[in-house]
Amino acid sequence: MKKGFRKRLLSIVLCLALLLGVVGCQSQPKSSGIPETKEFDISVYQNKDYLITAEKLKAMLGSENLVLVDCNNPSIYASEHIPGAIGVGFHAFADKIGKPGDPGWGIIKQKEDLQKTLESLGIDNQKTVVFYSDVFKGPGADGRAVWQLKIAGMNNVKMLVGGLSYWKSLGYPITAEVAQPKPVAGVVLKDYDQSYIATKDYVFNNLGKQVMLDVRTEGEFQGSQKSGEPRGGHIQGAINMLWLDLLNKDGTPKSPEEITTLMAAKGVKPTDEFIVY
Numbered sequence: 001m002k003k004g005f006r007k008r009l010l011s012i013v014l015c016l017a018l019l020l021g022v023v024g025c026q027s028q029p030k031s032s033g034i035p036e037t038k039e040f041d042i043s044v045y046q047n048k049d050y051l052i053t054a055e056k057l058k059a060m061l062g063s064e065n066l067v068l069v070d071c072n073n074p075s076i077y078a079s080e081h082i083p084g085a086i087g088v089g090f091h092a093f094a095d096k097i098g099k100p101g102d103p104g105w106g107i108i109k110q111k112e113d114l115q116k117t118l119e120s121l122g123i124d125n126q127k128t129v130v131f132y133s134d135v136f137k138g139p140g141a142d143g144r145a146v147w148q149l150k151i152a153g154m155n156n157v158k159m160l161v162g163g164l165s166y167w168k169s170l171g172y173p174i175t176a177e178v179a180q181p182k183p184v185a186g187v188v189l190k191d192y193d194q195s196y197i198a199t200k201d202y203v204f205n206n207l208g209k210q211v212m213l214d215v216r217t218e219g220e221f222q223g224s225q226k227s228g229e230p231r232g233g234h235i236q237g238a239i240n241m242l243w244l245d246l247l248n249k250d251g252t253p254k255s256p257e258e259i260t261t262l263m264a265a266k267g268v269k270p271t272d273e274f275i276v277y
Helices: 015-017 055-061 074-081 111-120 139-151 164-167 200-205 218-222 255-267
Strands: 068-071 128-132 158-162 210-214 274-276
Touching: 055 128, 055 164, 111 139, 128 139, 128 164, 139 158
Parallel strands: 068 128, 128 158, 210 274
Antiparallel strands: none
16 A cells, blocks of 8 residues: 555545546346446456445345445435345444544544454454445445454455445345344454554644645535534645545546546645545
């Protein structure tokens, strides 16, 4: 991984900035009964192991070697989700003591607590663990979950290309039937990789030294607190770049060239280190 893609805070932008990917060209088998489409090609991504295509996931449904995790709002999960998916909401792997803005609120759980949470969800070090959300309904909690488990040393986690909306556009199955996790034991986590984390002190000490991207809406950037922010506005010196700008209209990531051009317009080159929040 290049140095320029190491420091960040949260959101689906994590995985998109790491991956820099684009659509591709493998045909779906005609025997599936679904109209022939072009499979999303992840081979052009720098770190393609972060992703799984809808076609690959569909072929794995029902497998004992798959743990499928829905990171949507619980109300969305209750109405529709991919068969077999476990609903965990937005902050499954983060502490939520107090309220947003309080010290420690929203940061990744302590290693021992995270281990217990993963075991209760049936997540271990061997199974393929796939996270997804509806990328157009936000807030990209699947990318955040992948990031959190990656820094804990889990290399078997992936994010579904295009999320639930793209899955549905392909005509793939959805259900309202609630799936129950199958708890496991013995999850092994590493000490958290601090190179993936930008703490409050790190951000403060690097004001004016690194590009800082605020990927929220323009309204939030300008001071709206509709999403629960304890204070309105943005971090001093931050540049606004809506995270949806990195996606195509179908929810898939834009091409490497398009993303590189977009990031360059915000003052970020592939070799740069920058902060995202």
